[in-house]
Amino acid sequence: MKRKDSSPGQMLPMFPLKKWQHSQKQHPYTFYIFLFACLLMPATANAADITEQLHYPKQQAVSQDGRNEADSLMGIAERQLQQKTPEKAVTSLLQALELYHSISDLRAQGLAYDLLGKAYVELGQFKDAEDAIRRRLAVARDTQDFRGQVFALNNVGSLLLQKGEALAARESFAEAVGIASQIKNSEAQGLSLSNLGLATARLGDYNKAIKLYETALIYRRIVGDPIAEGNTYNNLGEAYLAMGDYQNTIGTFGYGLRLATRTRDRMNEFRAIDGLVAAHSSVGRKERASELLSQRLTLARQLGNIPEELTTFEAYALLYEKQGNYRTARNFYERAIVLSRTLEDNKKEVQLVDKLTQMLKK
Template identity: 80%
Template sequence: MKQKNLLPGQIQPVFPLKMWQRYQNQHIYTFYIFLFTCLLMPVAANAADVTEQLHYPQSQRVSRDARNEADSLVKIAEQQLKQQTPAKAIDSLLAALELYHSIRDLKAQGLAYDLLGRAYIQLGRNKEAEDAIRRRLAIARDTQDFRGQVFGLNNVGSLLLQQGATVAARETFVEAVEIASKIKNNEAQGLSLSNLGLATARLGDYNKAIKLYETALTYRRLVNDPLAEINTYNNLGEAYLAVGDYQNTIGTFGYALRLAKTTRDRMNEFRAIDGLVAAHNSVGRKERASDLLSQRLTLARELGNIPEELRTFESYAAFYERQGNYKTARNFYERAIVLSRTLEDSQKEVILLSKLTQIMKK
């Protein structure tokens, strides 16, 4: 259910881009009562001065200027997030929030908290992210923003899943589904059902998860959001794989792979390939699994994605080890170790060295 990304892979979308684009231009102007102190000043004012002050009160000008500056900071923060500089985005968003607080614009605050949560997640600061997300949810409830509540609940649930609080996450997604159903919003229903399916699968009830994913797909197709649709297809494929339904597993991952290639959704393309490799291995189709691994390696190299290239080497090693071809498996473990050192990932290096040691004894 990662709908980038907050939580890579399965959770999708933590911060729906469509909803942010819809809300971005919705501003509520707050006006202060004009103080007529200028009329009490001993200095005389001409007619033009008084007319200008009546039409453009100082408090209104301050509010307008603060809003313009805050909106500009939010736009800058969006660009900084796209450029993978979340620390800078946090500075921009905190400054914007201070201005939105000063003019008491709750809706704008909520949208800024959305982005702030996303920035904290990119930095791995989950505690601050949860605080920002819960603030956004509270604002949505205060303003009776039901769509905002749905997406806020999905964000909270996604963080709970990441923290391992699966039961609490499921309850949160259930609430999101209930609100989404009441407002009859297709995008909200598709997202909430897909995430509820993920939490249900994490609790081991794969058959129920499959039904939730299938229902979610009916809504995701209606809103023509292929990225969200691919994510749910991958989730569904993993559930089919878990129950040993290899025919549906291959069909589902195959469709996800084709859609991911069309939309150039590279991370979901990797996920779909991994699912297909597992399924074909399970039914003894070694040549097809090998072809898919070759595709995976080519894709990783074309993208210059070293972490995914490392994962491909790991998959190759496991593939050959399963067949008893230990010499080739050792070769791929060694290549993976080299890349782990390039990435300075000492934890991964230790794991790979342990596997290499075990395989050398065979």
């Protein structure tokens, strides 16, 4: 997956198979991370295990027509992912893998596993996604594809974080850092260090995480990827916020917001605003926090993003509730509840009603 670090991890662009070798050089990310949005989702594994689904022919040769069919299936799977039909992409990719396994084409298998992992993540089937990504990692090791190993290890770590296994994720990211350093790939080093910082922060060692983020930023500036740089700035801001260092929190998120706005990276734009609202609220700058929430609401409405609009109303409600302005807070809670019903999000509706009820008891 491409873009955004596991923080909330980067997906491989969709190209016909014969163009993949060139695209790998230009776009090395797989589908990490995803994954900030994916990291917040509960892990599910409704599909059968990949091992049970794949049936590899025993013959060691296949006709040219068979290879052409496999390549065609890869192209079909790419289009299906672009069309937001990952369940169909899984079917196409499993068929392609049978053919690639029959001719022992490891490189093509690796590319297929990349896409298969992406498809399973989009389906929310993280157990199957992890299986596919680990198979991708095995292929990269068998072929001594060190660059492929780095990005596969980052994807494995991202999924481990999603499962709450921060210690195992840190080990995966640390291995990726080691390989990236050996091959002296700045892009891979920046990604791996940023993710290692994320896992380290999840384990509560914020000072070490900050140092890792700062080193990651050096490599991300070398590469000249402002989206990746902005993501790491947001990670760094969250570490400062967890430590209660509000001055550095505001400066870091402020820079992250400028980068996200310039690159139209909306997810990180929302993240940066949320970090700034939390920091300004913590130091008593309620008016500035309200201004930022107004900016957030405008952005959500411009994008037609109802879930983010709901989140903004809830943030407004919490802000006014902390100020003791219960009348205004109630208004925002009620507006958030209306949107939760529009989205048919029953769980969120119950949470909001409970918060409103608790506030009215004060």
